[in-house]
Amino acid sequence: MTAPRPYTLVAELTYACPLACPYCSNPLDFAAQRAELTTDDWRRVFSEAEALGVMQLHLTGGEPLVRKDLEQLAAHARKIGLYVNLVTSGMPLERARLAALRDAGVDHVQLSVQDARAESSDVVAGTVSFDQKMRVAAWVKELGLPLTMNTVLHRRNLDHVEEIVALAEKIGADRLELANTQYLGWALENRARLLPTQAQLDRAADVAASATKRLHGKMEVLFVKPDYFGQRPRACMDGWGRRFLVVVPDGAVLPCHACRAIPGLVFDNAREKSLAEIWERGDAMNAFRGEAWMPEPCKSCDRRAIDYGGCRCQAFQLTGDARATDPACALAPAHAIVERAREAAERSADADGAFVYRGSLVRERRV
C-alpha cells in the first residue's frame, strides 16, 4: 500500500535516565541495546524525516539532556524548520544550559512531574527530583519558553488530580497533560500497583473536565483515559505506520516506541537505510499498516478506521499474539484478561506493594 505522510518524529536519543519510573516506556531490556547514534547520524535522520513531511520533532529518551550534543541537534532541527519539543525530566539541567537550548532552537519544553508533592513525586521517580523540576519549570517560564507539564496518572496519584492541576497553574504551565498509564513494558510489570479503581478514575476525570472548562484559553488540560476502562481500544499511535516515526537510540526505526518487544518483526536501522525507504517499504513498518492484517471482529467493525484495531504491543503482551484484537476492546475474544485485572484492582490485591523500578542503566553497565 502507499505509505501515508508522517507528521511526527519521536527521537529517543538515549535510554540513559537519572529517574527510574515504574511505568517507563523504554523497553525492559533497554540496557542491552547497541551503541547510540552519533550527532551526524541524528542530524541526517532529522533531515530525512523533514523531507518525508515531518513537522514535529520530539527530543526524548530516556533523558535527552544526558546527550552532550543536544544543543547541536536542536539547532539543526530548528534550522530545517522542525518544531522542536524537548521532552524531559529536568535532570540534569542548569539554567545556563536551558538558555543555550532555547537559543539553539528548542521551541517547547515538556516537563514530567510525577505527583503534586515532593515526597510522593520522588517515590515514583525513584530519586529525589521534585525540587529540581520546580526550578526547571521556573527557568522555562523566565526564558519565555512554552511549558507543558506532564503527569502520568495511576492508582497512587489519581486522587491528587486537583492538586496536580493547581501545581500546573502555580508554575504557569501552558498545557497540562494528565496521561493515564499505558500498561505495557515496565508498567505491565507494575500493573497491580498502578491500576486504579473505577471510582478513582471517574473522580479524576470529573476534576480534569471541570479544569479544562475553567482554564479554557489559559491552560490547555488534556486527560488521556486509560484504555483498560473504555469499551473500545485507543487509536494507538494514530494507527500503525500512519503519522509517527520513532527512532530509538541505536538507530532502529519503529512505528511505535514499544513494538520492538514483538517477535518476528524485522526492524530496519537508520544507519543502513534511508528513512524514506524504511517508512515506505520497511517490513515492520508495513506489518500492521492499513487493514489487511486485521482479524475479526476488527475486520468488519465500523470503528476500524477510528481505532485501527487498538494497540499491537498490548495485544502481544497480553495474549502472545500481536495480530489479536486489542484486549482493551470489549469485543475482543481476550477481553476477560483486562476485566480480571480491573476486578483485581477493585479488590486492592497487591496494590500497596513496592514498585519494580526501571533498572538503572549505570548499574547495568557496571555488571
Next chain:
Amino acid sequence: MTNVAARPKLASKARLKWDARDQKHVLLSPERGLVLNASAARVIELCDGTRTVDAIVDQLATTHEGSDRVQIARDVDEVLALLCARALLENTP
C-alpha cells in the same frame, strides 16, 4: 471579542510554516499543527503586534482589491477567535 488584544500578536510558541509538500501554510505549536487556508495565513502574517484589528482589515482590503470589507472583517474575527481559543495569541493588552 473581549479577549483579543488591541494589537494582536501571534504567541511566541506558535510558528507559521510553509508546507511545500501540500502547498499550504501550517501553524505549528506544541505538538500541534493547524493547516490553514490562504486567507487565514494572510491574517496571521499580519498579527505581529504592530497593527490594530482595523488596520489588519484595512491592509487586507487594500491588497485584495474588489473584495468586500465586511467579509474580510468577518474572516479576521474568525481567525482571531480561533487563535484566542487555542491560546495562540500573546496575552499583552
